[in-house]
Amino acid sequence: MNKKKAQTALMIAAAAIFAAAAAVSVYQLRRTKPNTVKIISDGKVLYTLDLSRESDREIIVEYEGRRNVIVIENHDIYVREADCPDHTCIKMGKLSQSSTQIVCLPNKLMIRRAYSSEESGTDGTA
Amino acid sequence: MAQRKRESGGSASELTRLSLLTAMALIIFIVEQQVPFPLPIPGAKLGLANIITVYAVNRCRSGGVLLLVLARIFLGSLFGGAFLSPAMIFSLAGGLLCLAGMLPLRKILDEKHIWLGSIFGAVLHNTGQIIAAVFVMKTAAVIGYYPFLLVIGCIAGAFTGLTAQIIINRLK
Structure with a gap:
């Protein structure tokens, strides 16, 4: 039939x-993971960081009044604070342990590795 | 044609039926929200409320199913504190694309293959989610999540579909 x-x-x-x-x-x-990391807010690249050369510090990114506190520690990066309801980005933990990228959907924030094959030469440095 | 029985009674009885299904879907949705999903992938979850969607797709008229899903998404995001947020836009896009695929599929699938329709519903839901995310986030990078969402979607879709299939066959 x-x-x-x-x-x-x-x-x-x-x-x-x-x-x-x-x-x-x-x-x-x-896939092998490069050391260069991009912090993107609402589609715009705010920071391009080489984690292997970064010293420990905090970066605060604001979007429409809401903020995310991003921490660089031991050549790794993670989100420590976020004032969104779900806190997914905090639960995603450190980028070294994350599969691809750290994303905060409510605040349109993305922390991801810059693969050389894509969009090289974007502006914005630390 | 071995068509499954679909509710075609008076509008009052259908409205009551749809309201009840919406209420059940919302309860499942809210309870599921309290259980943290172990994998750190945004937008990924079991979607247990879709057991109701799959049931409705096989037992109600197309218009009724559409109403049910829209009410679930709007009220669910209102209760969950995500009203008009990106998350709601994603589920709206996913839900509509999912219905666009599942409603035609119910004509092909018999009562032993409802789970198969549910898998395609899940796959289409993920597709809609990702397309909406590309537009809202203004970047194609979120497509990197697509394969992960699909793997979870296929498994969750088969599970919810099978549950709905058992319910549908028991309630005959």
Whole structure:
């Protein structure tokens, strides 16, 4: 029956989507991580930092009156304070332990590694 | 055609039914919010309230399902303190794209493959979420989360879909 064929096709499609997503996830987790980190607020790059050369300090980023306190410590970076309700960015912990990037959706803040393949030569230095 | 029974009674009985389903979905949604999700991926969760969505997709008219999902998202974000926030826009985009896929799929899938429709619903929900996030965050970098969301979405979608399938077949 036609319906049965469609169901089998859908099942194969679902399996393919799952396998592809899992493969890309594993690939992303295994990719070597560069030391250069970008702090992006509302689409704008505020800081580009080379973590291997940064000394310990705090950076406060404000967005529409709400703030995130970002801490650089032992060549690692994490968010210590945020006045959003979910605190996901704090729970994501240190960037070295995070899979890809630290994101605070309510305050439109992103801390991510700058892979050389993408958007090199962005302005903004520490 | 082995069409599943769908509610086509008077508007009052349908309205009552939809309200009840909305209430159940909201309770599940709020309870789930209290349980922290172990993986630090923004936007990722089990989406247990979608058990109700999958049930409604298979048992209610398309317009009714749309109303149910919209009410769930608006009231849910109002209760959760995320009203009109980016998070609400993401779930709105995800929810609508999810319905756009699941409503046509219910004609193809029989009562033993409801879980399959739910997986596609989850995948489409993730797709809508990410597309909305690209526009709200004004960066394509959030696409990096897409594969992670898809893996969790497929598993969670299969789980919620299977739960809904068991409920639908028991309540026949």
